[in-house]
Amino acid sequence: MPAGKDSDIVFATHGLSRSYGMVNAVNDLTVSVRRGSIGLLGPNGAGKSTFIKMLMGLVRPTGGSFKMSAMPGSGTYLDKVGYMPEHDCLPNDMTAVGLVSYMGKLSGLPSEVSMERTHEILDFVGMDESRYRKIKGFSTGMKQKVKLCQSMVHDPDLVFFDEPTNGLDPEGRREMLDLIRDIAKTGKTIVLSTHLLPDVEYVCDDVMIMNNGELILYDSLANTLGSRNLAVRVRGDQERFIDHMRNMGFGVTTSGPNIIIEGGASSSDVFVSARASDVQIRYISYHSRTLEDIFLKLVGGGG
Amino acid sequence: MNRFSAKYGPWKGQSTTFRKRMSTFITHELSSILRSKWSLLVLIIIYALLVMPRIFAAMNPIIGFSPESYYSMFSEMHLFIFLYAAVVGSGIIASDFKNKSIVLYLTKGYSRFGYIVGKFAILFLAFSLITILPFLIIYIVALISSDLSFAVLKDNLWLLGAGLAMGTVLTLFLCALTAGLSALLGDRRYTGAALFAVMILSGIVSDILFSINGNEMMWMVSLGEDISVIGTYLFRLDGIYGFNRAYPFMIIVAISLVMAYIVYHYIYRKELST
Numbered sequence: 001m002p003a004g005k006d007s008d009i010v011f012a013t014h015g016l017s018r019s020y021g022m023v024n025a026v027n028d029l030t031v032s033v034r035r036g037s038i039g040l041l042g043p044n045g046a047g048k049s050t051f052i053k054m055l056m057g058l059v060r061p062t063g064g065s066f067k068m069s070a071m072p073g074s075g076t077y078l079d080k081v082g083y084m085p086e087h088d089c090l091p092n093d094m095t096a097v098g099l100v101s102y103m104g105k106l107s108g109l110p111s112e113v114s115m116e117r118t119h120e121i122l123d124f125v126g127m128d129e130s131r132y133r134k135i136k137g138f139s140t141g142m143k144q145k146v147k148l149c150q151s152m153v154h155d156p157d158l159v160f161f162d163e164p165t166n167g168l169d170p171e172g173r174r175e176m177l178d179l180i181r182d183i184a185k186t187g188k189t190i191v192l193s194t195h196l197l198p199d200v201e202y203v204c205d206d207v208m209i210m211n212n213g214e215l216i217l218y219d220s221l222a223n224t225l226g227s228r229n230l231a232v233r234v235r236g237d238q239e240r241f242i243d244h245m246r247n248m249g250f251g252v253t254t255s256g257p258n259i260i261i262e263g264g265a266s267s268s269d270v271f272v273s274a275r276a277s278d279v280q281i282r283y284i285s286y287h288s289r290t291l292e293d294i295f296l297k298l299v300g301g302g303g
Numbered sequence: 304m305n306r307f308s309a310k311y312g313p314w315k316g317q318s319t320t321f322r323k324r325m326s327t328f329i330t331h332e333l334s335s336i337l338r339s340k341w342s343l344l345v346l347i348i349i350y351a352l353l354v355m356p357r358i359f360a361a362m363n364p365i366i367g368f369s370p371e372s373y374y375s376m377f378s379e380m381h382l383f384i385f386l387y388a389a390v391v392g393s394g395i396i397a398s399d400f401k402n403k404s405i406v407l408y409l410t411k412g413y414s415r416f417g418y419i420v421g422k423f424a425i426l427f428l429a430f431s432l433i434t435i436l437p438f439l440i441i442y443i444v445a446l447i448s449s450d451l452s453f454a455v456l457k458d459n460l461w462l463l464g465a466g467l468a469m470g471t472v473l474t475l476f477l478c479a480l481t482a483g484l485s486a487l488l489g490d491r492r493y494t495g496a497a498l499f500a501v502m503i504l505s506g507i508v509s510d511i512l513f514s515i516n517g518n519e520m521m522w523m524v525s526l527g528e529d530i531s532v533i534g535t536y537l538f539r540l541d542g543i544y545g546f547n548r549a550y551p552f553m554i555i556v557a558i559s560l561v562m563a564y565i566v567y568h569y570i571y572r573k574e575l576s577t
Contacts (some may be wrong), residue, residue: 056410057409057410058406058409058410076412076414078410078411078412079318079411079412081410083406083410085403085406085407085410087403088402088403089402089403089404089406089407090402090404090407091398091399091402091404092402093335102327102331103407103411105319105324105327106324106327106328106408106411106412106413107318107411107412107413108318108319108324108412109314109316109318109319110316110319111327113314113316117311117314120311120312121311123311124311150407152311154314155313155314
């Protein structure tokens with residue numbers, strides 16, 4: 001879990017579970033999520049959407065509970081939470097401005113405020129005169145923007161984005177991620193659910209990884225990626241060199257011909273160890289772990 | 304540039320009340336279904352063919368306060384009422400399921416309870432336009448056409464109660480049936496067809512059963528007949544039925560409750576996998 005104060009917790013779950021017959025979509029999930037931009041990662045079927053739907057009240061948990069932190073104002077916690085669903089869910093016979101304004105009013109905004117904020121958020125996502133057109137004529141990218149707008153119009157403190165880049169071309173995807181990143185920068189807590197690792201790396205500060213309905217990691221992205229490692233190739237007794245590095249307190253793994261030295265070793269540490277173990281350094285370079293490496297390692301796809 | 308801070312700021316105002324949101328919900332949905340050209344067309348046909356002639360007839364004081372006249376108005380309307388229900392109400396919940404916009408409604412601070420009550424209120428108001436409103440118009444025209452004395456009003460006050468009760472029973476039944484079928488079938492075309500099927504098939508089945516065994520109880524299979532029987536009771540007309548007139552009322556109430564439960568199940572109990 002990322003470091004922080006208890007007052008930063010925006011929602012917490014305790015043993016949250018949801019099963020469908022013999023299948024555990026979400027299994028005994030206990031986590032306290034702090035403010036920030038959180039990437040919810042996992043392969044398809046990991047339980048990400050079910051987890052979010054339980055928090056949004058769409059799916060009933062079969063076990064455990066969750067608690068949203070106190071939200072200001074009257075009404076339910078949903079008044080201060082936004083949700084951008086994964087699937088197409090827009091009524092085709094409404095205009096963008098009509099729908100977003102209507103959703104604002106149902107979320108508790110007074111009529112005139114809702115219309116004003118609707119235009120502001122539609123400006124923000126770059127929707128021009130098309131806002132007055134019926135949604136049935138919209139492209140996927142425009143529909144995604146309308147979905148984002150309806151989730152944001154009432155100024156929520158916490159917003160769930162469920163696979164927001166689904167179906168978008170590279171340009172649209174980048175634009176959507178920029179929008180979400182801008183939203184995160186305003187201090188709102190965002191949870192970005194996706195199976196696309198680069199999306200999380202681009203937008204988020206923290207990462208949660210789910211697999212088979214279980215939470216297997218929740219930490220800051222910086223901690224998760226860790227310090228840069230060194231990749232080294234040697235000529236001579238490789239095992240002796242590895243043992244020596246380990247004796248110096250560094251973690252050592254191998255990856256193909258490379259010896260990966262973890263734990264913040266410097267190049268001088270490597271040369272000291274090479275001299276002591278009588279091997280010759282043939283290659284040395286920095287080796288950064290990617291989120292993909294960690295993800296594959298954690299979900300059992302590699303390493 | 305940070306687009307967000309440039310054009311979109313926080314809002315720290317007070318959220319509106321549940322009642323205000325429900326009013327928004329009802330107004331928005333009602334205006335959108337009544338703006339449909341098909342709804343307007345059916346409404347105009349009903350008023351032109353059934354209501355207007357009775358308004359003119361009500362100017363004659365003898366017809367204006369005749370219970371038979373009001374009873375026959377409600378009876379003649381059955382088929383048109385179901386046509387109107389099919390056009391106006393069939394998509395009331397089905398459309399939200401079909402385009403999955405139900406997810407948007409249920410993830411807002413506006414509750415599931417508000418959604419269900421709001422949908423019933425929308426249907427009630429929409430259906431009242433062809434049940435309670437025509438009755439009231441005809442009754443008021445009859446009052447105005449009479450000598451407007453307190454005695455006339457006093458003598459016919461029961462008729463006002465009977466007409467309002469008849470309109471309310473019919474409207475509530477239609478609301479429950481339409482909303483229930485709409486939630487159950489999830490498609491406005493199927494719902495519209497089912498509304499007609501329920502009305503027409505129940506009548507056909509009733510006729511067949513009656514012709515087979517000659518038992519008048521078989522008439523109760525027909526929903527149209529059930530509503531008519533309730534009408535004879537409310538308008539104090541002699542029934543030609545060989546059974547207790549409370550039975551059709553119980554059938555209508557039972558069907559309404561089952562349909563209301565279906566709506567409750569689909570919105571409250573059933574999970575949304577969208």
